[in-house]
Amino acid sequence: QVQLVQSGGASVQAGGSLQLSCTPSGGNYFALMAWFRQAPGKQREGVASHYQIQRLHTQDTYYSDSVKGRFNVSRDDAKNTLYLHMNDLKPEDSATYYCAGGSRRAGSPPGNWRLAPEEYNYWGRGTPVTVSS
Numbered sequence: 001q002v003q004l005v006q007s008g009g010a011s012v013q014a015g016g017s018l019q020l021s022c023t024p025s026g027g028n029y030f031a032l033m034a035w036f037r038q039a040p041g042k043q044r045e046g047v048a049s050h051y052q053i054q055r056l057h058t059q060d061t062y063y064s065d066s067v068k069g070r071f072n073v074s075r076d077d078a079k080n081t082l083y084l085h086m087n088d089l090k091p092e093d094s095a096t097y098y099c100a101g102g103s104r105r106a107g108s109p110p111g112n113w114r115l116a117p118e119e120y121n122y123w124g125r126g127t128p129v130t131v132s133s
Contacts, residue, residue, distance in 0.1 A: 004101060
């Protein structure tokens, strides 16, 4: 059973920064991975995705409008770890953050579908982020 191991959640003040990380267990690799978040009483929202073709050394990223310019998604191949670097955090960024992987459409052209929860088969357990004003 593939697990996505997350770390990095914390409580910060508005304007601060945090970094989340996500590592697939057992050396499993997913070309397409993404970050989602879910606040209490709200639907799970796609935040950022990262698609990589290792043999071609190419990658592309996709962000929701709500975080574009503030959040950055990256991947460390040596550690097989996905990161979400969050800057200029706002109280409305408070949520439980989940990483996901295992989309069957990983090689398809980029689009909003990369931020749709139903596209992913494997999920981390979530890590809380609280931003106070």
